[in-house]
Amino acid sequence: MDRNIIITGGAGFIGSHVVRLFVNKYPEYRIICVDKLTYAGNLANLADLEQRPNFVFVKADICDLDKMRSLMKEYNVDSIIHLAAESHVDRSIKDPFTFARTNVMGTLSLLQAAKEHWDTLPEKYDGKLFYHISTDEVYGALELTHPEGIDAPFTTKASSGKNHEAYGDEFFVETTAYNPHSPYSASKASSDHFVRAYHDTYGMPTIVTNCSNNYGPYQFPEKLIPLFINNIRHRKPLPVYGKGENVRDWLYVEDHARAIDVIFHKGKVAETYNIGGFNEWKNIDIIRTIISTVDRLLGRAEGEDLDLITYVTDRAGHDLRYAIDSRKLQKELGWEPSLQFEEGIERTVRWYLDNQEWMDNVTSGDYLKYYEEMYKDR
Numbered sequence: 001m002d003r004n005i006i007i008t009g010g011a012g013f014i015g016s017h018v019v020r021l022f023v024n025k026y027p028e029y030r031i032i033c034v035d036k037l038t039y040a041g042n043l044a045n046l047a048d049l050e051q052r053p054n055f056v057f058v059k060a061d062i063c064d065l066d067k068m069r070s071l072m073k074e075y076n077v078d079s080i081i082h083l084a085a086e087s088h089v090d091r092s093i094k095d096p097f098t099f100a101r102t103n104v105m106g107t108l109s110l111l112q113a114a115k116e117h118w119d120t121l122p123e124k125y126d127g128k129l130f131y132h133i134s135t136d137e138v139y140g141a142l143e144l145t146h147p148e149g150i151d152a153p154f155t156t157k158a159s160s161g162k163n164h165e166a167y168g169d170e171f172f173v174e175t176t177a178y179n180p181h182s183p184y185s186a187s188k189a190s191s192d193h194f195v196r197a198y199h200d201t202y203g204m205p206t207i208v209t210n211c212s213n214n215y216g217p218y219q220f221p222e223k224l225i226p227l228f229i230n231n232i233r234h235r236k237p238l239p240v241y242g243k244g245e246n247v248r249d250w251l252y253v254e255d256h257a258r259a260i261d262v263i264f265h266k267g268k269v270a271e272t273y274n275i276g277g278f279n280e281w282k283n284i285d286i287i288r289t290i291i292s293t294v295d296r297l298l299g300r301a302e303g304e305d306l307d308l309i310t311y312v313t314d315r316a317g318h319d320l321r322y323a324i325d326s327r328k329l330q331k332e333l334g335w336e337p338s339l340q341f342e343e344g345i346e347r348t349v350r351w352y353l354d355n356q357e358w359m360d361n362v363t364s365g366d367y368l369k370y371y372e373e374m375y376k377d378r
């Protein structure tokens with residue numbers, strides 16, 4: 001094998017798309033997917049890859065330093081693409097300690113295990129990379145200076161549809177100061193600092209990327225888009241936090257995976273790249289789009305389910321607006337989103353409606369029992 005790459009969190013939403021892309025596109029790379037299979041990890045997300053000769057699955061906790069050390073050695077790992085994390089803001093509000101453990105201590109264990117292994121090699125850090133996947137949420141929240149929206153100053157294919165608006169004048173750039181508000185974003189910010197510290201202190205080759213909200217297949221239905229698609233299907237209430245006026249910048253998950261591929265191969269060590277498609281949406285607008293798409297695809301009268309919208313108490317510390325400026329990545333490495341947003345939403349809604357069994361499994365928790373049984377002797 002030309003390379004031995006650990007991808008952590010590969011049984012989760014984004015990780016499964018990254019693993020799939022790498023296993024299919026690079027048969028000459030061994031892809032070692034390391035995942036604890038928490039409630040968010042699901043081997044069904046990788047079922048099509050099980051028999052592939054360049055794919056290995058290891059059930060492990062990234063906080064287990066000894067296990068990370070032995071994996072580095074066993075596979076003589078040259079690169080890590082690190083996605084494993086606790087990722088849901090609402091859970092972090094209820095249980096911040098789990099977020100500090102996995103996101104901070106887990107990242108630190110991986111960094112240390114990589115350092116120790118690479119330090120034993122004659123070539124040391126040559127040809128090595130620790131690539132850390134982070135989020136735009138570490139930058140905090142932007143103002144909503146244009147609540148009605150203005151023409152976005154920059155557009156990409158992702159934002160070329162009906163909505164090409166920006167809701168403020170500022171965007172997150174790579175040099176924006178960190179200002180996290182939720183326990184989730186605070187833990188991700190802390191992990192980003194550790195990654196950069198391993199570069200600055202020990203010379204470890206690292207890259208950090210900060211991406212905007214992702215959407216697409218295999219996302220756990222606690223997040224806005226899959227949760228609402230499933231609720232509409234079952235005609236359950238749609239809990240809209242606050243007034244539904246918060247703004248998020250949405251990117252199709254496969255476009256994020258493509259960006260990770262480009263940055264892994266062409267990115268400059270020690271750099272940060274922001275990933276996003278200049279595709280801002282107010283929650284309430286995206287929710288209306290989802291309702292009309294689900295209704296149409298289910299043969300219901302379009303908009304029939306609008307009355308499922310239920311305004312509920314706002315999320316504590318709810319960040320008002322996220323908006324990524326990804327021009328550095330576009331200019332320096334030539335990446336841009338491939339999918340227009342309305343196409344992406346159509347594809348996503350179809351996927352969840354066509355994969356009701358996947359949805360039923362993850363909402364019933366049956367899959368957790370299945371994997372406990374499968375891995376009880378390992």
Ligand code: NAD
Nearest residue numbers: 009011012013014036037038040041061062084085213214
């Ligand atoms: P996810 O919650 O769907 O998946 C996380 C995966 O990590 C799961 O498979 C889970 O089993 C695994 N995991 C959790 N704790 C672990 C541990 N201690 N040891 C080993 N594995 C563990 O998350 P996601 O949405 O796919 O996000 C992946 C990464 O991308 C995260 O680092 C997240 O911060 C970042 N990110 C996500 C988004 C988004 O919109 N979802 C946007 C930008 C960045």
Ligand code: TYD
Nearest residue numbers: 089213222223224225239240241246248283
């Ligand atoms: P989410 O998918 O949790 O992503 P994040 O908080 O990381 O941006 O939420 C996206 C937006 O949708 C966010 O502004 C919170 C809002 N939201 C709701 O209004 N209702 C819900 O039930 C959920 C899960 C989210």
